[in-house]
Structure formats: structure tokens, C-alpha cells
Amino acid sequence: MKSRIIAFGLIVMLLTGCTDSGEAAVTVDDFSGVYAFVSKSEGNAYNDRMAQGFQEVIEEVGGNCVICSPEEAIAEAQIEILQDLISQGVDSIAVAANDEDALNSVLLEAMEEGICVSTVDSDVNASARQVFVNQADTGEVARTLMEAVYEITGGSGQWAILSASSQATNQNAWIRAMRSVMEEETYQDLRLVDIVYGNDETEASKEKTEELLENYPDLKVICVPTTMGLAAAAEVLAGQESTDVKIIGLGLPSTMSTYVRGDEAVCPYFYLWNPIELGRMSAYVSLALKEGTITGAEGEIFGAGDMGSFQIQANEDEATEVVVAPLIRFDAENIGEWETLF
Numbered sequence: 001m002k003s004r005i006i007a008f009g010l011i012v013m014l015l016t017g018c019t020d021s022g023e024a025a026v027t028v029d030d031f032s033g034v035y036a037f038v039s040k041s042e043g044n045a046y047n048d049r050m051a052q053g054f055q056e057v058i059e060e061v062g063g064n065c066v067i068c069s070p071e072e073a074i075a076e077a078q079i080e081i082l083q084d085l086i087s088q089g090v091d092s093i094a095v096a097a098n099d100e101d102a103l104n105s106v107l108l109e110a111m112e113e114g115i116c117v118s119t120v121d122s123d124v125n126a127s128a129r130q131v132f133v134n135q136a137d138t139g140e141v142a143r144t145l146m147e148a149v150y151e152i153t154g155g156s157g158q159w160a161i162l163s164a165s166s167q168a169t170n171q172n173a174w175i176r177a178m179r180s181v182m183e184e185e186t187y188q189d190l191r192l193v194d195i196v197y198g199n200d201e202t203e204a205s206k207e208k209t210e211e212l213l214e215n216y217p218d219l220k221v222i223c224v225p226t227t228m229g230l231a232a233a234a235e236v237l238a239g240q241e242s243t244d245v246k247i248i249g250l251g252l253p254s255t256m257s258t259y260v261r262g263d264e265a266v267c268p269y270f271y272l273w274n275p276i277e278l279g280r281m282s283a284y285v286s287l288a289l290k291e292g293t294i295t296g297a298e299g300e301i302f303g304a305g306d307m308g309s310f311q312i313q314a315n316e317d318e319a320t321e322v323v324v325a326p327l328i329r330f331d332a333e334n335i336g337e338w339e340t341l342f
């Protein structure tokens with residue numbers, strides 16, 4: 001699988017084999033190390049915004065940043081990139097995982113080599129990384145989306161989910177948590193008829209949306225917890241001659257502004273966090289791991305620049321994480337304030 005690596009500064013030398021891990025002499029408060037960020041896939045503006053935030057922080061403190069993005073959102077492509085990064089001897093790796101299990105052995109190898117390993121946006125097994133930078137509380141994301149499904153359907157009827165890839169840890173965690181919210185009495189008249197996967201690709205997501213419309217004529221809502229999927233589904237619905245189907249989900253204001261405005265808006269409102277801040281937090285965590293301020297254990301506290309002080313928590317599965325921020329709700333009223341930012 002071909003992968004694309006965007007290199008900065010010193011990394012150019014690393015990629016051409018001009019230096020190795022033994023030369024990266026880093027002492028406390030010395031951020032001259034090499035900090036890698038591996039996104040889920042290229043061509044996704046959300047991933048680019050995260051990478052932007054990561055790079056800003058690393059470069060602010062004088063570190064060297066390398067951003068890697070596979071062509072497709074699949075684990076195999078990330079494994080290849082991770083193996084490259086290990087052999088180049090980077091100091092730190094932050095990865096948004098395309099699979100909960102498949103990256104484990106390569107990440108364990110990285111940690112055995114002394115590389116600091118964290119996940120961001122989408123986790124792996126807790127034993128294969130030091131800490132997860134979680135964009136928002138998983139239960140809160142699930143409940144917020146379920147409440148939106150409830151409100152838009154009027155509390156009963158058919159709804160479906162358009163997800164990213166079927167292996168993505170974050171997507172599956174949100175869907176699992178939504179299923180458990182659905183068991184509550186309030187949601188008994190709602191019927192989840194299908195879950196389809198558009199792989200965070202525009203064309204595939206559009207096709208899956210069209211299939212849902214065709215297969216379920218009584219569908220009321222499609223819940224789309226992926227930025228690529230939400231924009232694609234919005235485009236399909238906006239192109240329909242007449243449809244009562246609405247979408248809700250997690251989206252980028254920059255891609256959704258035309259779809260939340262007006263009486264006929266296909267997406268009355270949607271949610272996200274700030275992906276640039278998420279990338280910035282991932283960088284602060286990478287720096288704190290490298291500096292030795294934290295190891296990834298529950299209760300540890302670290303400084304995240306102007307974002308403040310954060311504490312590592314353990315989630316209900318005992319996996320450690322840093323929860324970055326509450327969700328932001330976007331609608332016709334406030335989207336103008338956000339659409340130029342991300």
C-alpha cells in the first residue's frame with residue numbers, strides 16, 4: 001500500500017536515512033525531538049485540521065514534526081507508515097487508529113524501541129499505547145446524537161447510521177454507546193434499520209446514502225458520526241427533488257453551512273469539537289510523554305499551553321485518556337462564526 005509522508009525540517013534527513021534514533025539526544029525541557037502524527041487518511045479536511053494543530057504546537061516549542069497520511073483509511077496502510085517511523089527512530093508517535101486491534105503489534109514494537117506512543121481521535125487497545133487523546137466523552141457523544149435522532153424523528157420511526165469504516169475504533173465506540181442509550185424507555189419507538197459504511201470517502205458515502213433512501217422509503221433520519229459522511233449525505237439529500245429525510249451527526253462547519261440554513265435545511269443542526277485544538281492537545285501529550293512529565297497513567301497532570309492543565313482519567317474500561325472538550329452544537333444561528341475556522 002502506497003503511503004504519503006509529508007516531511008518537515010529534520011525529517012527530510014530521517015527519510016533519506018541521514019540520521020538515526022541514537023542521535024536524538026533529548027533532555028528534560030529540550031523539545032528538539034521528532035514528533036510524528038499519523039492520521040486516518042488523506043483527503044479529509046478534519047484530519048488536516050488536526051494535523052495543523054499538532055504541527056503548530058510542536059514547531060512553537062522547536063520540535064520537529066512529521067505528518068503522515070495513508071491514501072485510504074485502512075489499518076494496513078497505517079502499519080506500513082508506523083514501521084517506517086520506527087525504523088527512522090522518531091521520538092514520538094501519535095496515531096488516529098483505523099482499527100482497534102490491527103495496529104497493536106507495531107505500536108508495541110514502537111514502545112519497545114523507546115518511542116512514546118499515544119492515540120488521538122480513534123484509539124487502539126489500551127496496552128498498545130500510553131494514553132488516548134479523546135476529543136469528547138464517548139457517552140456524551142452517543143447521548144447527544146440519540147437525543148437529536150429523537151427530536152428530529154419526533155420520537156418514533158425508522159432511522160439509520162452512515163458511519164466511516166467498519167473497523168474505526170471511534171465510530172464503533174460511538175455506535176456501541178448509542179445502542180446502549182437506545183435501550184432506555186424513551187427510545188423504544190425508534191427503529192434503527194441499518195448501519196452502512198462510507199469509509200470516510202465522499203463517493204462511497206454518497207452511494208450508501210442513496211442506497212438507504214432507496215431501501216427504506218419510510219426512513220426519517222440518517223445519523224452520520226463522520227465529517228466526510230455528513231457532508232456527502234447532505235449533498236445527496238439537497239439534490240433530491242423532494243424528501244423528508246433529515247441528517248444529523250458530526251460535521252465540519254466549513255462543509256455544512258449551506259445545508260443548515262433555511263426552512264428546508266436537510267441538516268437542522270450538527271455537532272463537533274474543534275479539530276485544531278484536538279491536534280494541539282495531541283502535541284502537548286506527545287511532548288509531555290517525551291519530557292517524562294506523564295507516562296499515561298491515571299491521575300497524572302500536565303500543562304497544555306494556553307489550553308490549560310489537564311488530568312489523565314481512566315474510562316469505564318480502565319483505559320486511560322485525556323478528554324479534550326465538550327461538543328459544540330452548530331446551527332443556522334451560529335455557523336457563521338465557525339465556518340471559516342474549520
Ligand code: RAM
Pocket residue numbers: 040044046047121122164168170200225226227228250251
Ligand atoms: C471523520 C473521521 C474522524 C471522526 C470525525 C468526526 O472525519 O471519521 O475519525 O472523529 O469524522
